[in-house]
Amino acid sequence: MFKINDNYLKLPGSYLFSTIAKKVAAYKEANPDKEVISLGIGDVTQPLAPAVIEALHKAVDEMSVAETFRGYAPDLGYEFLRRAIVDNDYKTRGVDLALDEIFISDGAKSDSGNIVEIFSTDNKIAVTDPVYPVYIDSNAMAGKTGEYLQDKQAWSDVVYMPCTAENNFTPDFPEQTPDIIYICCPNNPTGTTLTKDALQNWVNYALEKKAVIIYDAAYEAYISEEDVPHSIYECDGAKECAIEMRSFSKNAGFTGTRLGFTVIPKALKCGDVELNGLWARRHGTKFNGAPYIIQRAGEAVYSAAGKEQTKAQITYYMNNAKTIREGLNSLGYKTYGGVNAPYIWLKTPDGVSSWDFFDMLLEKANVVGTPGSGFGPSGEGYFRLTAFGSAENTAKAIDRIKNI
Ligand code: MLT
Numbered sequence: 001m002f003k004i005n006d007n008y009l010k011l012p013g014s015y016l017f018s019t020i021a022k023k024v025a026a027y028k029e030a031n032p033d034k035e036v037i038s039l040g041i042g043d044v045t046q047p048l049a050p051a052v053i054e055a056l057h058k059a060v061d062e063m064s065v066a067e068t069f070r071g072y073a074p075d076l077g078y079e080f081l082r083r084a085i086v087d088n089d090y091k092t093r094g095v096d097l098a099l100d101e102i103f104i105s106d107g108a109k110s111d112s113g114n115i116v117e118i119f120s121t122d123n124k125i126a127v128t129d130p131v132y133p134v135y136i137d138s139n140a141m142a143g144k145t146g147e148y149l150q151d152k153q154a155w156s157d158v159v160y161m162p163c164t165a166e167n168n169f170t171p172d173f174p175e176q177t178p179d180i181i182y183i184c185c186p187n188n189p190t191g192t193t194l195t196k197d198a199l200q201n202w203v204n205y206a207l208e209k210k211a212v213i214i215y216d217a218a219y220e221a222y223i224s225e226e227d228v229p230h231s232i233y234e235c236d237g238a239k240e241c242a243i244e245m246r247s248f249s250k251n252a253g254f255t256g257t258r259l260g261f262t263v264i265p266k267a268l269k270c271g272d273v274e275l276n277g278l279w280a281r282r283h284g285t286k287f288n289g290a291p292y293i294i295q296r297a298g299e300a301v302y303s304a305a306g307k308e309q310t311k312a313q314i315t316y317y318m319n320n321a322k323t324i325r326e327g328l329n330s331l332g333y334k335t336y337g338g339v340n341a342p343y344i345w346l347k348t349p350d351g352v353s354s355w356d357f358f359d360m361l362l363e364k365a366n367v368v369g370t371p372g373s374g375f376g377p378s379g380e381g382y383f384r385l386t387a388f389g390s391a392e393n394t395a396k397a398i399d400r401i402k403n404i
Contacts, residue, residue: 001182002325004210004350005141005143007140007141007142007143009138010140010147010148010372011137011148012140012148012150012153012299013226014065014110015016015090015137016133016134016370016374016375017040017041017370019374020041020081020358020368020370021041022120023358023362024036024038024362024368026162026204027399028036029361033210033307034136034366035285035366036366036367036368037366037368037385037389037393037396037400038366038367038389039324039367039369039385039393039397040368040370040386040387041386042110042188042250042342042343042372042386042388043250043255043386043388044250044263044313044317044388045388045389045390045393046253046254046313046316047297047302048134048174048253048257048297048319049250049252049253049300049305049306049309049310049313050305050309051250051300051301051303051305051309052253052297052301052302052306052308052309053304054299055192055296055299055300056293056294056296056297057185058296058345059098059292059296060281060293061296062292063144063292063293063312064394066075067270068326070292072288072289073104073288073290073291073295074104074289075192075280075282075283075289076099076100076103076283077102077103077104077105077261077289077290077295078104078292078295078299079099080295080296081104081295081298081299082102082180082261082295084097084298084299084301084302085102085246085261085347086098086102087164087302088302089189089230089231089246090231090233093230093231093233093234094234095234095386097232097233097263100147100199100264100266100280101263101264101265101266101276102261102262102263102296103261103263103264103279103280103326104258104259104260104261104289104290104298105217105260105261105262105283105287105290106258106260106287106290107247107248107254107259107260107261108216108245108246108249108260109134109248109260110219110259110260110273111212111245111260111262111287112134112135112138112216113134113137113138114137114138114143114282114286114295115214115243115245115279116138116379117142117258117264117282118130118275118278118279118282119144119179119180119212121142121143121144121290122179123144123178123179124157124176124177124179124181125139125144125145125157125158125159125179125180125181125182126157126158126159126160126161126174126178126180126181126182126325127158127159127160127161127181127376128163128171128182128183128184129160129161129162129163129375129376129377129378129380130163130186130190130372130374130375130376130379131182131184131215131376132184132188132189133374133375134180135214135216136155136158136179136376140155142158143199143283144282145157145190146158146196147311152377153376153377153380154376155221157179157352159174159176160377160378161174161337163187163190163192163378163380164378165334165336165347168192169187169190169336170194170198170223171194172185172296176366177209177211178209178211179210179211179212179241180211180214181206181211181212181213181230182213182216183199183202183214183215183218183304184214184215184216184218184231185199185216185217185219185228186219186220186223186225186337186340186341187337187341187343187371188216188218188258188341188343189370189372189375189379189384190336190343190382190384191298191321191336191337191338191339191342191343191344191345191384192336192337192338192341192345193223193225193228193340193341194228194229195227195228196227196229196235197227197235199229199232199234200235200236201230202230203235203236203237203238203241203242204237206241206242206279207241208242209302209346211240211241212241212243212244212268212275213232213238213241213242213243214240214245215244215245216241216244216404217230217231217232217244217246217249218245218246218249218250218260218337219250219340219341220246220251221250221251221252221310221314222250222314222317222318222341222342223340223342224339224340225298225339228340231244232244233263233265233337238310238348239265239267239268239271239365240265240267240268241268241310242265243262243263243264243268243275243288244262244263244266245261245262245263246260246262246263247260247341248298248301249261250342251301251310252301252306252312252313253310253311253313253330254294254297254298257296258274258290258294259294259297259298262276262279264276264279285357286403287328288397298404300318301382310319315392317318317387317388318342318387318398319387319389319391320339320342320387320389320391320394321337321339321341321342321343321344322338323391323394323395323398324338324339324344324385324387324394324398325339325344327399327401327402328344328346328385328398329392329396331401331402332349332401333337333346333347333349333369334346334347335347338387342386342387342388343384343385343387344386345372345382345383345384346383346384346385347381347383348372348383351381352381353373353380353381354371354372354373354374354379354381354382354383355371356370358370358371358383360404361383361401363404364398365400365401365404366400367397367400367401369383369384369385369386370383370384370385370386371383371384372384385397
């Protein structure tokens, strides 16, 4: 008789954002007259930039003619896109990467879930807590996290590094030495960041412990402060210990279009084995590439017009962040983030639990947010709002919260 991967049975509930979607759907069904505003999942609302649309149309036309039609994309992604990434995202920040250190994909979510495959089940993983659930769930599916401890809302074999207001959302080095360290900066869900020095300390720590850092930089385009690194490779030695993941979802609105990339420098090795080669093998075997038209759209993000237009989108969302932050602060809420990231992390008032706050906000203000505890045990007592709504809905949501 066949057997299933019973690691899946250990997973508690459904994926966080699926649970929320179900709850909201049930509420809407029971209250069809209510207009619900979602500031929950970090999904963009602004249309794709004109430069991106133009590139898409052009690429679609190319696909209609035999001479310019494209079939399977090259394993690593089209060179035009990898070159645009190397030149614009890295060279401008003093980081030299080779084209074959960049792997184009359909997004950072897939990459961060799939990357676990190239590591042994014996590795001890460490995550900042609260954490983007994909890092933990994908390791749990691969049997790398031990058992789920319901009372602690945590996995037995995962090293949790609490990030709360008490430590200024900067994780301390854990007591137990990890092999794989997940860092997301600017952080989802807290919207906070690490300084360049703090990140350099993590790079030094990883080098010393022979650990690897999986660095999620999906929100780097939102950085507004000087002392926040845009790439982990701005830190000395990071090429020997870090994998970096990026996304076009948040910097250019590709959540429904799907495009991202992972950087694995050749200098990153386990003994004599380059991780770059392992990922290339995996990519070549299991992935047939992001579509040509989407890679052309990604290339357009780096054009002069694309840069200007996507920057305007980011300014738009960051104005929403300001509306949320200032609105909540004026009501006496303690808020974090929202300066270098499109997420505002707030402390729930009077010790109310994250899920109770979720229910209260949905019922009394018809506003959806994300309960902090859904991101890990240290998220309890916190709540996340996203700045990715429309400006009108964001202002309306804050007004409603003011009127509770
Ligand atoms: C979030 O809301 O945390 C993100 O939208 C999830 C994602 O990017 O996959």
